[in-house]
Amino acid sequence: MTLTRNQPINPIPQTRNQKTQSQSSSSSSSRSGMKLIVPLQGVVQGRSGFLLGISIPCALFYFLQLYLKRRRPNPNPSSPSSSSSPTLLLPRTSSRSNLSSRGSISRVRLSKLATILSKPDDSLYYLGLDRVSKDPYDVLVNPHGIIQLGLSDNKLCFDLIEKWLVKNLEGSMMGNGDINLSINGIVPYQPHHGLNELKIALADFMRQIMGGSVEFDPSNMVLTSGATPAIEILSFCLADQGNAFLVPTPYYPGFDRDIRWRPGIDLIPVHCRSTDNFNLNIAALEQAYSQARKRGVKVRGILISNPSNPVGNILTPDMLFSLLDFAEDKNIHIIADEVFAGSTYGSEEFVSIAEVLDSEYIDKSRVHIIYSLSKDLSIAGFRVGVIHSYNQAVLEAAKKMSRFSSISAPTQRLVTSMLSDKRFIQEYIETNRNRIRRIHDEFVDCLNKLGIKCAKSSAGMFCWADMSGLIKPYSEKGEHELWEKFINVAKINITPGSACHCIEPGWFRICFTTISFEEIPLVIERIRKVVESCKSSS
Amino acid sequence: MTLTRNQPINPIPQTRNQKTQSQSSSSSSSRSGMKLIVPLQGVVQGRSGFLLGISIPCALFYFLQLYLKRRRPNPNPSSPSSSSSPTLLLPRTSSRSNLSSRGSISRVRLSKLATILSKPDDSLYYLGLDRVSKDPYDVLVNPHGIIQLGLSDNKLCFDLIEKWLVKNLEGSMMGNGDINLSINGIVPYQPHHGLNELKIALADFMRQIMGGSVEFDPSNMVLTSGATPAIEILSFCLADQGNAFLVPTPYYPGFDRDIRWRPGIDLIPVHCRSTDNFNLNIAALEQAYSQARKRGVKVRGILISNPSNPVGNILTPDMLFSLLDFAEDKNIHIIADEVFAGSTYGSEEFVSIAEVLDSEYIDKSRVHIIYSLSKDLSIAGFRVGVIHSYNQAVLEAAKKMSRFSSISAPTQRLVTSMLSDKRFIQEYIETNRNRIRRIHDEFVDCLNKLGIKCAKSSAGMFCWADMSGLIKPYSEKGEHELWEKFINVAKINITPGSACHCIEPGWFRICFTTISFEEIPLVIERIRKVVESCKSSS
Structure with a gap:
């Protein structure tokens, strides 16, 4: 599962573009095909240099197009885009009862990433x-x-965590003598990037766990x-x-x-x-x-x-x-x-x-x-x-960006309380x-x-x-x-x-x-x- | 803040490409400029049609290039890539003491998205x-x-939420007579996409809130x-x-x-x-x-x-x-x-x-x-x-993808318990x-x-x-x-x-x-x- 969104993405809807280009080039090629003979006669006969002049750049342009088209990678052969999907060429009807008899005509397309991640x-x-x-x-x-x-x-x-939770769960989330908390501290929206109280407690825990030799600033968290x-x-x-x-x-x-x-x-x-x-x-x-x-x-x-x-x-x-x-x-x-x-x-x-x-x-x-x-x-x-x-x-x-990954407020209150219990933390770290x-x-x-x-x-x-x-x-x-x-x-x-x-x-x-x-x-x-x-x- | 990563990204380094193209086209244009007069004389004189034939497609090609170049958007003019950043052209030294005296020579680059989001x-x-x-x-x-x-x-x-929490908080998270829960249900890793119990309770809540006229399948959640x-x-x-x-x-x-x-x-x-x-x-x-x-x-x-x-x-x-x-x-x-x-x-x-x-x-x-x-x-x-x-x-x-946005297990247990309290939910919805x-x-x-x-x-x-x-x-x-x-x-x-x-x-x-x-x-x-x-x- 190492594939990512980072595929070569071509912002231009290629298939159509290419088709138009190659169509026009192929028509010019048939023209140039005919014209290759006529002007050669003309050259031999000392006239029609004008036609030869037109046909040489056209032919070069055609072969350049052909070359570029072959070199260009096929965009997502496994996930056909809706514009190029062959199933979309089926005659469609807007009548719902008709759709039902055939099921869905064309499976709706997912992102490249989801297509990969949906597989085992x-x-x-x-x-x-x-x-x-x-x-x-x-x-x-x-x-x-x-x-x-x-x-x-x-x-x-x-066992240590359980013992602490049994003793402190309610007080840590709903407030007790030590912590002045109200329902407003856990139920409505809180700062997405974390409560300040938890940042302070966490910075202190990190300091402790790292031997007390380094400080972390809660405002950097x-x-x-x-x-x-x-x-x-x-x-x-x-x-x-x-x-x-x-x-x-x-x-x-x-x-x-x-x-x-x-x-x-x-x-x-x-x-x-x-x-x-x-x-x-x-x-x-x-x-x-x-x-x-x-x-x-x-x-x-x-x-x-x-x-x-x-x-x-x-x-x-x-x-x-x-x-x-x-x-x-x-x-x-x-x-x-x-x-x-x-x-x-x-x-x-x-x-x-x-x-x-x-x-x-x-x-x-x-x-x-x-x-x-x-x-x-x-x-x-x-x-x-x-x-x-x-x-x-x-x-x-x-x-x-932390809005997409925020921690629930009850858990933040609970963990703040746990980290602030110095005796528990000391015992926990050592044990x-x-x-x-x-x-x-x-x-x-x-x-x-x-x-x-x-x-x-x-x-x-x-x-x-x-x-x-x-x-x-x-x-x-x-x-x-x-x-x-x-x-x-x-x-x-x-x-x-x-x-x-x-x-x-x-x-x-x-x-x-x-x-x-x-x-x-x-x-x-x-x-x-x-x-x-x-x-x-x- | 409507700008996003979704900038028109051209996989080809455009500026260079365009320069080469326009250089070659402009040289051809100067040629075609001169050649516009010469072959016209030739046409008048009944010769040099060959040169005219070459110059017309060249001129057309040049104007096409010019047109496409003007239409193409300038890729991210506000966020220069490091390869084009002028600060990077400064002479650098690896000596740390030198670096210290001048501070950081070149500010480390952030992503385009972060550069935008870091602003107010x-x-x-x-x-x-x-x-x-x-x-x-x-x-x-x-x-x-x-x-x-x-x-x-x-x-x-x-007030209703608070009343419920005060009464049920501890039992809902640590287990009580009704719910057989252990520490293993909240402390270690849980499925990232949510506990099945919560999905079931949530599906039922959604059914209730939508008037009981539609069912939601927990396995679709x-x-x-x-x-x-x-x-x-x-x-x-x-x-x-x-x-x-x-x-x-x-x-x-x-x-x-x-x-x-x-x-x-x-x-x-x-x-x-x-x-x-x-x-x-x-x-x-x-x-x-x-x-x-x-x-x-x-x-x-x-x-x-x-x-x-x-x-x-x-x-x-x-x-x-x-x-x-x-x-x-x-x-x-x-x-x-x-x-x-x-x-x-x-x-x-x-x-x-x-x-x-x-x-x-x-x-x-x-x-x-x-x-x-x-x-x-x-x-x-x-x-x-x-x-x-x-x-x-x-x-x-x-x-x-839900690993990046998972809900903490204590909260999941708490909410499961809350949603499963039919009497409370009924009262809550009505009130x-x-x-x-x-x-x-x-x-x-x-x-x-x-x-x-x-x-x-x-x-x-x-x-x-x-x-x-x-x-x-x-x-x-x-x-x-x-x-x-x-x-x-x-x-x-x-x-x-x-x-x-x-x-x-x-x-x-x-x-x-x-x-x-x-x-x-x-x-x-x-x-x-x-x-x-x-x-x-x-």
Whole structure:
């Protein structure tokens, strides 16, 4: 599903134009056909040079038309436009009773984008999610169902969230002693880009989650219903249809959807390798940039996910500086998706690009941060995301676009209250980190015992596992077949590297926060079956 | 703010092409200039016909080029592309310390759309909303502030909503005896296009609100965070950038935003007149359609708001049949925005297009209904909208796009519970209708006494008032000046007809559900001041 609206669009209704042109040219060609003989006689006879003079340019013009017509691509052969649709040539009647007997004469046309999106997904990422939704594992109801390890949902601390909600739900939305709220605060229209109270609470939460070493300004924020629309809105702001962003691979499969579909912006992969633990290097970035420019593509930005999804590694401050230099040198934007900033468990410390920006000589107006509460606070169902930008024009435009993705006021009140409960948040952050670390360490250890190594990682809800030894052939096809074994035989949904545009086959993203610690043996047992069947067949 | 991404985009870098063409043609023209004399002599002398034969087609070709070049629009003169931006020609250095001393050499470029949206709004509709937000009337805190009569917010029944929330909030979201809910139902990811329970409850609410005479199928629904993204998503589904929808005027100012901005679809006004009480007629529709086709514009649909916003009149079943015939004949879509379906107070009965469709011979796949709970249930802050389509491909595509506009799960649970409370809903619908009728009748009566007549209406939260007698000159300028008097002198924000693309100057939309019945005299008094000042100055 990588096709987008960004198709070559010809604003002129070509078919008709061409027809008229070719008709007139073909009539002139028949004329010129006849005239080729007559004037040649004339030339021989020393007269009729006038006719020859007319016929030569006409013939040249005809062949030029023919050449251009053949070179021009057929506009949307799969989706006939209403003007050229052959079905429209059927005799029509305005009598409704006649129409009924034949049904609809011509199916009404959809947009190119809808025509593509209406078909089933071809990415294994979405296919996997779809398969789980039809046969989800449940220890009691469906113990042989598919276990979801393909979605970064964090269920490790639902108990804490539930406890808080039971205690605080009513007061947080309808007002209590602490908060002076009335029905006017939740029922009528509210600012589309988010309530100021929530922005303040969120800025403080982000500061906390990032170790207290960086401040976020609520007035630089536009709230959206999740990180997904935040990325889409930013894309609409930063680039025009047909422009491109550079994206280090492997990358989160959703970026294709958020940036290509409606904004029509292309993603140019910058391949990172296992030999570098999939760390980004500036040389690869420079190369991808200059190759794009050579192809005539306008690169408008670089999109990084830090901590990386799917690898789980973290960009060093040095790399962030280099990225800022690179962006300044090329005069392009940086979009930093930092949604996993608080879900760290490793030895590396997360540093937000906002912290690096504090150096005064850096132009902040090109830096835009995406954050959400779906990962670090695990309330994905609440749909709370944010664009934090230093560019006032981007903020103004994003505020206007946020009408299409605004968060419901009751949820905003609820989340404001939750984030403002300092004791709860402190407890949540610590407990969540401990639980992620514990399950990560155990899960990766178990994989190691099966002979599966993972990339070195420090954050996120997944490991990036090297199963290249299990695939045959060593190609995307082999990877695809292994994925099918996992979902069909082992009943486990994981995300293959190809869905993340990884250049090396055999890597898989496995989310471990969708299960409980106690379910690890069950999952590992299912993986073991596949590993053993692969080894026995090789 | 009517400019959009939908600029005439020429995929060929025109300026260069044209230059080459005109250069070659102008050189041929200088040749042909000289040659016009020489061959004429030759003709006279009975020779050089060959040269004349060459020069005539060349001259014709030159003038054709000149003609086409003049007709072609200049692509986006206001937003220079980076390749042509003069700032980029400045010498650059990669040294950061150098950069710091001069600040950023070249401002990073935004998209064309963001460049437009980052500027202040030029529509009086948005200007008015903005003015109110800065100086809102409050009887206690700011009694001389601006009274909001420019937004279709219905505050008449907040007491009922509040009473229900106080009683049911906690149970509806966290589960109680009736509803078996767990934390898994609100905290993790839920289907982006809405919970099935909410779709069922909403379908039932729509049936109720439309008099019980039509059924809606929950499986034909895609839920969105309000009608605004519902319209945008439908637009992305039904038409490509540069295509157009026909829209009867006067129309809701938000349509320009929802359909032009990001989908890049043009809106072609179909003007309705005061002499017809602004009712649509098919002849005007036919004319607008054929004129658009002549201009080479592909019309993909017709967008109606029924009941009409801003007029408040209702389409008759006969007109709905005619519209369906028209759409079938042209093979285009119908988008029916029915968000005011339940806010009726007049003698005319509302009939949904869904009801008309029950005739078996109509092709339903071209009909798409927009609905929301912002108007009829007055919970605009909750952001609950829906696309109801009979086209499976549209539903599939819209489901995928709904990720960018999904409703938070807590709100979905809350609203499901509210809609499922039959007794409450019954009471709400009746009370709301009675209160709208009462305030409408009183308000219109008071306006009449001031000499201001309103269009005949039966639904909505506004009256469409004829103040053409108060404007001088009788033009958009006069209308603008009157609007300024209202907002600056009378401190009242109302929506001028020009913001609704009304072809006749002097009409204003006045929302009366944003105030209480008791506040009518205050509002009327403020209006009276303007009326009297206009009369005294004329």
